[in-house]
Amino acid sequence: MKFLFPLFMLFFFKAYEMFVDDRTAYCEAAKENKVPAGLFRKDLPTFTEAQLKEHGKTASRIWVAYKEGVYDITDFVKAHPGGDKILMGAGSTIEAFWQVYPVHHKPETFAILEKHRIGNLKLDPESKLRDVNDPFAHEPKRHPLLNVLSQKPFNAETPKELSVANVITPNELHFVRNHLPVPQIDASTFELEIENKLTNQKFKIKLSELKEKFEQHTIPVTLQCSGNKRKFMNEYEPVQGLMWDVNGISTANWTGVWLRDVLAHFQIDLKDAKIAHVQFDGLDTDPTGSKYGASVPKEKVMNEFGDVLLAFKMNHADIPADHGYPLRVIVPGVTGARSVKWLRKITLSNVESDSHWQQNDYKLLAPSIKNIKEANFGEYKAIQETAVQSAICEPVAGAQLDREDSSFTVKGYAFSGGGNAIRNVYVSVDDGKNWHLAELKRATNSDAAPRDYREWAWTVWECDVPMPSDAAVCGSWITTSR
Numbered sequence: 150m151k152f153l154f155p156l157f158m159l160f161f162f163k164a165y166e167m168f169v170d171d172r173t174a175y176c177e178a179a180k181e182n183k184v185p186a187g188l189f190r191k192d193l194p195t196f197t198e199a200q201l202k203e204h205g206k207t208a209s210r211i212w213v214a215y216k217e218g219v220y221d222i223t224d225f226v227k228a229h230p231g232g233d234k235i236l237m238g239a240g241s242t243i244e245a246f247w248q249v250y251p252v253h254h255k256p257e258t259f260a261i262l263e264k265h266r267i268g269n270l271k272l273d274p275e276s277k278l279r280d281v282n283d284p285f286a287h288e289p290k291r292h293p294l295l296n297v298l299s300q301k302p303f304n305a306e307t308p309k310e311l312s313v314a315n316v317i318t319p320n321e322l323h324f325v326r327n328h329l330p331v332p333q334i335d336a337s338t339f340e341l342e343i344e345n346k347l348t349n350q351k352f353k354i355k356l357s358e359l360k361e362k363f364e365q366h367t368i369p370v371t372l373q374c375s376g377n378k379r380k381f382m383n384e385y386e387p388v389q390g391l392m393w394d395v396n397g398i399s400t401a402n403w404t405g406v407w408l409r410d411v412l413a414h415f416q417i418d419l420k421d422a423k424i425a426h427v428q429f430d431g432l433d434t435d436p437t438g439s440k441y442g443a444s445v446p447k448e449k450v451m452n453e454f455g456d457v458l459l460a461f462k463m464n465h466a467d468i469p470a471d472h473g474y475p476l477r478v479i480v481p482g483v484t485g486a487r488s489v490k491w492l493r494k495i496t497l498s499n500v501e502s503d504s505h506w507q508q509n510d511y512k513l514l515a516p517s518i519k520n521i522k523e524a525n526f527g528e529y530k531a532i533q534e535t536a537v538q539s540a541i542c543e544p545v546a547g548a549q550l551d552r553e554d555s556s557f558t559v560k561g562y563a564f565s566g567g568g569n570a571i572r573n574v575y576v577s578v579d580d581g582k583n584w585h586l587a588e589l590k591r592a593t594n595s596d597a598a599p600r601d602y603r604e605w606a607w608t609v610w611e612c613d614v615p616m617p618s619d620a621a622v623c624g625s626w627i628t629t630s631r
């Protein structure tokens with residue numbers, strides 16, 4: 150019995166060695182997360198840091214390193230879902246980039262990476278390759294009740310139990326959707342840049358000038374992430390992205406100045422047929438300096454159709470760091486992705502923003518596309534106006550109700566993009582046989598233009614419904630002004 154244990158260990162190590170020597174087995178194991186990518190592989194050659202550097206983005210074969218692994222990614226660059234951002238790590242290590250885009254830390258990505266494995270990396274004794282600071286080291290403090298979907302970058306929902314307690318969401322509980330680390334900005338030296346690409350004119354304006362020179366307006370606006378309720382889509386068929394429940398949506402009173410007034414001040418005429426899109430760049434960047442950006446068709450900014458705000462206050466306080474301090478654009482009635490936070494630059498152009506998030510994300514793909522990598526994003530239009538949306542927020546899923554009660558209260562929200570007001574909400578607790586009219590609560594709005602075509606905020610609703618005698622399907626039915 151005494152020597153059985155060493156024998157067993159010997160067998161174990163032999164099996165492990167075979168395993169690590171075999172590329173297919175390694176990939177399969179990586180897929181099941183049994184072996185993380187980047188382990189030393191004794192069946193492959195070892196390369197120096199200098200050899201790795203020779204295979205930068207202009208080399209005929211492009212290499213990257215991850216942990217102890219060296220990978221030839223030349224043939225993968227085209228298929229990379231994040232486009233040529235992968236070249237950021239060319240001839241170097243990719244850990245720093247994966248810190249900013251932690252979505253990579255999953256078995257599927259490890260498996261893809263391992264398929265391109267060509268060797269091991271031997272770092273120089275004095276190597277600086279891994280001396281990277283945590284790009285998320287300066288993130289702001291967050292409310293402990295937020296329902297966190299990811300820490301880095303930070304993404305969180307309003308807690309379920311509080312989401313429709315009021316029409317206006319308190320700043321600390323407003324949902325957060327960040328793609329990159331929160332930038333640190335000195336508001337006292339901050340300047341917004343405006344460029345008219347069609348006349349080659351460039352302007353700059355200080356935050357203090359924006360506040361002083363233009364009439365200020367406060368409007369209640371609902372922002373919603375395009376992925377709101379994705380979790381439920383995932384129940385039909387697996388989908389990619391953060392699994393938002395029903396609270397990737399919130400409403401705040403935003404104060405700022407109309408973008409159209411600022412453009413008019415610089416004699417920029419949006420009626421100029423050559424201008425088609427208004428692009429926005431954020432100050433949040435990834436390690437290569439590539440920025441978050443988005444654009445909207447110019448009509449959104451024109452008085453006839455929209456109320457685009459350059460906002461510096463959220464619910465009458467300075468905008469919190471997570472929500473775009475010191476300046477963000479608010480594009481009411483349009484998907485949240487276009488309301489660029491930490492706004493640095495506005496560009497008037499004949500084309501859309503070239504940002505990854507305008508071109509290769511936030512698009513509605515055909516149902517036949519099962520994997521994002523198969524999508525030809527150029528074929529699809531960027532999502533702009535939000536479709537009608539509603540959700541039951543209370544009772545929260547799994548809540549216990551007393552069958553002895555004759556009725557109970559259902560609460561939720563309804564929202565439509567494009568400025569359409571919610572007219573009515575009906576609730577059914579018997580699979581659609583009977584419908585009960587809900588009571589509606591809207592945001593009060595001093596600067597509100599006539600409702601119905603300029604309703605930029607959600608409607609919170611509440612409805613007393615009879616206690617069903619049996620298990621029943623509960624649903625809501627919405628009518629809007631259009």
Ligand code: MTE
Binds near residue numbers: 442489
């Ligand atoms: N702006 C910048 N600069 N960076 C971002 O990551 N996220 C966008 C948008 N503006 C984003 C941004 C997305 S996808 C959404 S839904 C909203 O901001 C969310 O705004 P919030 O975090 O204030 O709720």
